[in-house]
Amino acid sequence: MYNKIYPIYKREMSSYFYSSIAYIFLILFVFMTNIMFFYFFGGIFKEETASMRRYFTILPYVFTVFIPGLAMGSWAKEKSEGTIEMLFTYPVAQWKIVAGKFLAVLTLVGIALACSLFIPLLTQIFVGDFDWGQLFTQYLGALLMACAYIAVTFFMSSITSELIDSFLLSAATLLLLTLAGYVTSAYVMVFPDWLGWLKIFLNEISLSTHFGNFSKGVIHSTDVIYYLGIALVFFYCNIKALESKKWS
C-alpha cells in the first residue's frame, strides 16, 4: 500500500515546493496567524495566562481561506493540464492517489502549525510554565480540523476544472460550515424557542464549534468522530466524483 501512496505524496510535495506555493502558503500563514494572535482584539499581551487558546480560536477562519488556497489545484489543475489522464492510467487505486495528495496537503498544514511552536517554547524559556498537555490537544484538534477542511476542498476541486472555481466553491462551503456555529452565539443571533432545533443543528454541523473543546484543551470523542467523519465522507465523495468521470 505504502509503495503506491508514497510516490504520489512525494510528487505533490515537490510540486508544492517547486511552484513556490508551499513557501507562499507557509510565509502568509505564519505571518497572518501571528499578527492576529499578537495584535488583534487587544492582543495576547493583555491576557494574563500563558496560553495559545487565542491562536487556536482564530484557526477555523484562517483555514477557511488558506486550505482552499493550498489545495484548490489538487484535481482542478490535473484536469486543466490533462495530467489526470496519465495519473489514472497508472496501476494505482484511486483512493491511494487521493490519499497521497491528501497527506501532502496535511503535511504542509502540519508544518505551518509547527511554525507557531516558537510561542510556547519562548514562553517556557522566558516567562514560565506552559500547559503542554493542553497544547498537545490543541495541535491534535487543529490537525483533525485540517483533515475535514482539506477533504471538503479536495471534493470541490474534483468537481471543478478551473482553479478559481475550485477556490471559490471550497472557501464558500467552508465559510458556511465554519460560520454555522458562530451565528448561534447569543451576541450574534437570538433563536426563538421554536427554532431551537435549528440552533442545535447549526452547532452540530459547524466546523468551528467542534474545535471549541480542543482549543480549551479537552478531547471529546464526538469532536474527533465529527472531524474524521467529515473527512471520510468528503474523501469518499471525492473518489466517487473522480470515478463518475470514467462513466460520463
Add this chain to the structure above:
Amino acid sequence: MIKVKNLVKNYGGKTPAVNDVTFSIGKGEIVGLLGPNGAGKTTIMKMITGYLNPSQGEVLVDGINTLDDPISVKSKIGYLPERSPLYNDMTVYEYLSFVADVRGLVGNEKYQKITDMIVLVNLEKVVARKIKELSNGYKKRVGLASAMIHDPEILILDEPTAGLDPNQIIMFRKILRRLSEQKTIILSTHVLSEIEAICEKVIIINSGKIVADNTLQELMENHSKEKFLDFIVEAEKLADVEKVVCNIDGAWNVEFEKKETKNQFRFKALLSSSEEFKTKLSEAVNGKGWKLVYAEEKKPNLEEIFLKLTANTQEIEHVQ
C-alpha cells in the same frame, strides 16, 4: 491479447462516440487505428487503458476485463496520450523516476530502466532540464519513455507523431520499428504513410463504427477492383470546374489535386461506377466548352481507400 467486444461509449449526445465496436489484436501485432477527427479512435484507446469505462460492451486485456481488475490491466499497458500531458514542473529525470515509482520499480531495476529509456529515446541532453523548457519533440519522447519504462506488453500511442517536425517523425518511426519486434502496439494516426511504414494491420473507424479491420495486404486486395480516375481539365476558372465535376454521379468523392498550368486543373475521383462517371464527365466538359486533357484509371492506394471508407463523414480531414 486485446479483445474488444460490442464496445459502446455514449457521452450523452445523439449518437454514441463509439458504436458497437468489436475487434481483437493478437500478441506482437502492430495495429493502426485510423479515422477522421472525432471518429472515436481516442475514446476506444481510453477505454482500453481503463481511463474511461464503456457504456456497453467489454474490453479484455490478456483475458482480464478492464472493469473487473483495472490495476492488472493498467500494469500491462503503456499509454501515450495525444497531447502527452506531463508534469511540467519536474525535470525529465524526476518525472521518469516518479513514473517508475508508481509502476512499482525499485532499486537497481528502477535506475536501470530509467537509464535504458533515456538512451532509447535520446534524452541524454535534456535529462536535467525541466519539462516545461522542452520542445514538443522532446516532450513526446519523455511521454514515450514514461509509457515504456515498465516494459509493458502493450503500447497504446495516440497520434504519437502529431506536432513533430520531419526529423523527429523519422526518429520516432525508427523507435517504433525497434519496439515493434517485442510489443503489441496500437497506434492512432492521421498520417497514412505512418500506417504503411509501421503497421501490419489497420482498423479504420468512421463515426464511431469500424468500417475496415484487415491486414494492409487484405485491405489493398479487397479494394483492388475499385478504381479512381486521375484527370486534367482545361478551363478558364477552377471554381467553375469544381462546381461541375464534384457533382457528377458515379464517384464516391471528387477532389481537386493541383494546378498543372494556369488553365489546367488536376482532379482525382474515387469511382463507384466507372463508366457512368467517365461518360458524364465527358459530356459535362464538352458541354461547357472545356477540354479533357488527360484521364487515366488507377488502382487506389491506402489514402484513396481511406477516403472512400470515410466518405460519409461531413468534413473529410486533409490526409497527409
